[in-house]
Amino acid sequence: DRQRRSALHEAALAGHVDIIGVLLAAGANLEARDALGRTPWLEAARAGRAAVVEHLLPHKPDLIAVDTDGRNAVLLATMAEDVSPLLIKRLLELGIAADGSDPAGRRAVDYAAEAGRWAIVALLDPSYPLPAAVSDGLAERGETASASGLLPDRPPLTLLREALGFGNTDGMAALARLCQPEELGGLLLDPELALEPRAVDWLLAHGADPYVRDACADTPMFALLSRGIDAVPALQVMLQHGLSPAGRGGLARFLAACAQHDQAARGLEQLALELLERGADPFAASPAGDPPLSLAVRLGWLRLQQALLATGVDREARDSHGMTALHLATALARESALKLLVQHGASPEARAADGQTPLGVALSIGRRDLADWLDWRVWPLPRRTLREGDLPAAAMAGDVDAVRRLNDLGFAIDAVDAQGCTALLRAAGGGHLAVVDLLLARGADPQHAAASGATPLSAAVSMRQVEIVSALLDAGAQLEHRLPGGVTVLMLAAALGLPDIVARLLTAGANVHAGDAQQLAPLHCAALYGFSARDRSRLLALLDTLLLAGAEPDQAAAGAVTPLLLLLGARAEPGTACDEQVVMAAVERLLDEEVSLDVRDPRGFGPLHLAALHGLPLLVQRLLRAGADPEARDGLNRSPREIAVMRGFIDVAAEFEPRVPGVSSMARFLRDNG
Structure with missing residues (x-):
């Protein structure tokens, strides 16, 4: 053939x-x-x-x-x-x-x-x-x-299996060389040999294929994962040989086996963590339908829960009974696990198969301490992993319980948000006294400044929170801390027209003579506020408080402006609305302090120029009676009358004309009879 x-x-x-x-x-x-x-x-x-x-x-x-x-x-x-x-x-x-x-x-x-x-x-x-x-x-x-x-004919694999079963490895290397890697790997699937770490180690060291499959398509390592604590020594040997536990549901298999036999030793948790680190699947559920996170909660393995959450597992995944991990932690009264889950965004409002929420579970078992961690009604949980900026956010909402819980979860009491604001600053600015008291009691820094330079004290002053100002001062907030521009909180309170807060600050020792970058003192700030003020009593109380505290009524600031000039609108744009009667009362108070009427601002404007500039005839009259010079000239050689004419205030200009007996100017006639 x-x-x-x-x-x-x-x-x-x-x-x-x-x-x-x-x-x-x-x-x-x-x-x-x-x-x-x-x-x-x-x-x-x-x-x-x-x-x-x-x-x-x-x-x-x-x-x-x-x-x-x-x-x-x-x-x-x-x-x-x-x-x-x-x-x-x-x-x-x-x-x-x-x-x-x-x-x-x-x-x-x-x-x-x-x-x-x-x-x-x-x-x-x-x-x-x-x-x-x-x-x-x-x-x-x-x-x-x-x-x-x-001599009987006995295949090497049969002899090798028997020898390893008796723990005998002496002289077995020659037999191993007579076997194929797949045949040696098959011994790793042997139910008895697979649990013998010495045999497993020997087989792997002599070329056994660790990726052979059994009838269920499981590798030797995967088959061991389902055997719980009995398989731990052999699993550790496989890990030492660099075998990967990767594959769908591997970690859940191991955890389910441990949970089934009530094996929750810390050594097992350490092995589970090592499996996870080596690539074990943290997402897929066990054959019974329990996800690794739920199984870790059942076993009480907090470190594993933390590692799983850090990998991004689904916090709301249901187990075989339709419960989330948070339901389980609550039902098992595992407070540490509950807090960890809440911190990583687990929802207290999730419903189990029977419709119950974790909060309902806590109340049903009489654990109000657990229910406290699940009740976030004022500041709702953001459904994501909590972060430091949430503490200021909860404080801004005025949720004292949320602030307490977040701090108990480990977030620093002085944690800041994106603007650099602490919870104390947010609570102070929002007027939430209870939150402020809690934060101060827990050691919050009353001096921590935001990115803008604002402090809790300045925020409380800005929002007119007298009680919070007192609380911060009692806690040691610095009175002379400088805000941007060198402004002090006393100057800020004066500029906002807050006589009660000014009085509280002065009582606490605030410096009434301190000046900002432009040498403006608190009295200057009060005068600036006074030009646009509408509340006569409030303005007078403010001036009285500062003057009684020793403020210099004639102190010149940048550009030689005095409180009187600022009160008359030296820093205001022409046409700015003001209440002449209120300003008049404040001017009277300064005149009582015998302030100088010969002062000038950088433009050369004196008191009469400013009154004419803003069209204030009653103030012109009062200043003239007080002895102000009607012929004073500004930097452009203009008199107050010329300023009034230039601005179109004819009635104001008429105030500068000498009165002739029996003769009345048209402006005065129109003013008196209009």
């Missing part, structure tokens, strides 16, 4: 002695070779045909013939599926070498050992180290390996 095989080849392979005799008698070529270089003699050896071998011997075949791969009769016979040790012994007696090798470098004894044919191994190489199970059996019977027919 195409392989150039003769009928003699086929008869030798099939073991038909009679046909072989007929063919040889007919002159068949005993040394004919097929495409693989095999003679009928080699074919008989390859098939393990002892009778054919004996029948061919009288015809003197080439006993030492080899095929194209260099295999002789002994090597080919050893490779046969069913060969008798007697045939091998006969071939060796014929002088055929036993140490020849094929292109892969494998000898006859290697093939025999791989197949577990230990009788043949003993014939081929008496010095070959037999497995302990074989040699020990011979020793028990008082026999030697040379009695080859008594």
Whole structure:
């Protein structure tokens, strides 16, 4: 045929002695070779045909013939599926070498050992180290390996499994080399061997494939994950060998096994954390439908819960009973787990399969302490992981309970938001006294400034919170802390027209003479407020408070402006509305202090110029009576009257005209009779 095989080849392979005799008698070529270089003699050896071998011997075949791969009769016979040790012994007696090798470098004894044919191994190489199970059996019977027919055929994998089962690894390396990695990996799936860390370690060190699959398509490590605490030593060995626990639901398997057998030791939690770090799946649920986070809550493993939440697991995932992790933490009264879940954004309003919320669960079991952590009605939880800026936000909302809880969760009492504001500053500015009291009692810094430079005290002053100002002062807030521009809180209170707060600050020791970057003192600030004030009593109370505290009524600030000039609108734009009667009352109060009427602002405007500029005839009259110079000139050599004319205040300009008996100016007539 195409392989150039003769009928003699086929008869030798099939073991038909009679046909072989007929063919040889007919002159068949005993040394004919097929495409693989095999003679009928080699074919008989390859098939393990002892009778054919004996029948061919009288015809003197080439006993030492080899095929194209260099295999002789002994090597080919050893490779046969069913060969008798007697045939091998006969071939060796014929002088055929036993140490020849094929292109892969494998000898006859290697093939025999791989197949577990230990009788043949003993014939081929008496010095070959037999497995302990074989040699020990011979020793028990008082026999030697040379009695080859008594050695049973036992595959290396079977011997290896037995030896490892007894914890015997001595001399087993040779057996391991006779097995394929997949076969050794199969031993890792053996229910008993898989729990023996020493056996697992030995198999992995000797080439076992750790990624073989069992009937459920599980790898050895995955199969172990479902066995809980019993598998821990073996799992640790696998991790030491660098095996990955990655795969859908692996972590949940391990946790479910631990929970099922009520095994919650800290050592197990540490292993779970290591599994997670090595790539175990933190998201998929166990076969029963319980997510890792819920299982970690059941086991009380807080560090694992924290690690899972940090990886971004679904906080609202339901377990097999339709409950979230927060439901479980509440039902099991695990306060630390509950707080951790709340901190990471778990919703107290989530409903379980029966419609109950975690808050409802806490109340139903009579745990009001837990319910307190679940009741966020004023400042609602943001449904995300809480952060430091939430503390100022809760304070701004005035939720004293939320502020307390956030601080108890570990957020610093002086944590700041995006604007650099602390909770104390937000509460002070919002007028939330109860929150301020709580924060101060917990050590909040009353001096912490925001990015804008504002402090809790300045915020309270700005929002007119007298009680909060007092609380902050009692807590040690610095009176002379400078705001942007060098402004003090006393100046701020004066500029806002707050006599009660000014009085409180002065009582606490605020410096009435302190000036800002423009040398404006609190009295200057009060005068600035006074020009646009509408409340006469309030303005007078403010001026009285400052003057009685020792403020200098004639103190000049930047540009030589005095309180009187500022009160008359030296810093106001022409046309700015004001209540002349209120300003008049304040001017009277300053005149009582004998302030100078000869003062000038940077433009050269004196008191009369300013009264004319803003169209204030009653003030013009009062200043003239007080002795103000109607002929005073500004920096452009203009008199107060000229300023009034320029601004179109004819009636004001008329106040500067001398009165002639019996003659009345048109302006005065129109003013008096209009």
